[in-house]
Amino acid sequence: MIDKWNNAQVYELGYWKYIMENGIVCSNVTSDKIYEFQRKNMLETLLYSERPIEFWKDKIIIEFGSGPLGVCEFIDDKEKIAIEPLINEYRKIYNHLQESDVIYLDKCAEGPLNIPDGYADLVVSINMLDHVIDPLKVLNEINRICKTNGYFLFHVNVYLSESDINKKSGMHLDLHPHSFTKIKIFELLESYNLSVIKFYCCPEPNEQNEHHFICFGVKKKC
Numbered sequence: 746m747i748d749k750w751n752n753a754q755v756y757e758l759g760y761w762k763y764i765m766e767n768g769i770v771c772s773n774v775t776s777d778k779i780y781e782f783q784r785k786n787m788l789e790t791l792l793y794s795e796r797p798i799e800f801w802k803d804k805i806i807i808e809f810g811s812g813p814l815g816v817c818e819f820i821d822d823k824e825k826i827a828i829e830p831l832i833n834e835y836r837k838i839y840n841h842l843q844e845s846d847v848i849y850l851d852k853c854a855e856g857p858l859n860i861p862d863g864y865a866d867l868v869v870s871i872n873m874l875d876h877v878i879d880p881l882k883v884l885n886e887i888n889r890i891c892k893t894n895g896y897f898l899f900h901v902n903v904y905l906s907e908s909d910i911n912k913k914s915g916m917h918l919d920l921h922p923h924s925f926t927k928i929k930i931f932e933l934l935e936s937y938n939l940s941v942i943k944f945y946c947c948p949e950p951n952e953q954n955e956h957h958f959i960c961f962g963v964k965k966k967c
């Protein structure tokens with residue numbers, strides 16, 4: 746798995762380098778507009794929680810696999826921590842990271858993470874669980890770090906069946922070491938005490954036959 750993950754991380758870094766140089770062509774976003782584009786997307790994603798952005802101001806937010814332009818970069822709150830193994834590489838490409846007030850941990854989210862149990866008011870994981878080495882260890886850390894009755898905001902692209910997963914190929918397969926059906930994601934979240942309050946699964950698949958899935962929920966008492 747580690748070779749597969751390393752390979753995926755090379756592609757991942759290549760992607761972020763490419764868009765900084767060329768923009769996001771399919772969305773008509775030039776490279777000088779990427780920061781604003783991502784800001785809008787990330788804040789919209791956070792608003793899925795049905796809480797205004799100011800709600801998080803006095804809260805501790807921990808973001809898993811933030812990339813260079815995660816939610817943490819765009820909000821003011823008490824403490825912002827992001828766990829991102831490529832952060833030192835992203836710093837070479839994205840200038841805003843030089844002045845960032847986010848505490849980045851240059852680590853994998855599987856742990857061990859030097860963060861106390863029940864530390865976070867909100868754990869964010871956007872488009873990362875299918876990129877990691879061991880999704881179960883990552884979910885275990887989300888559960889451990891999130892306080893009881895704290896919140897989680899979670900996104901991943903899902904498949905509707907195992908047979909759709911088996912059709913995965915090419916670059917898409919290289920970039921994503923793991924794949925999940927929607928049912929599997931519900932089972933996994935539940936088994937790590939992450940109770941879904943609301944979710945949305947886009948009925949239309951993307952070009953890779955995945956469906957955009959987002960949910961917001963609360964960490965139950967273990």
Ligand SMILES: C[S@@+](CC[C@H](N)C(=O)[O-])C[C@H]1O[C@@H](n2cnc3c(N)ncnc32)[C@H](O)[C@@H]1O
Nearest residue numbers: 810811812830831853854871872873876877878
């Ligand atoms: C597709 S990007 C998403 C970035 C960001 N969340 C976003 O939506 O823009 C996936 C990110 O997960 C990070 N990642 C991969 N494996 C990880 C792991 N084991 N622990 C933490 N982050 C990881 C990658 O370095 C990459 O930045």
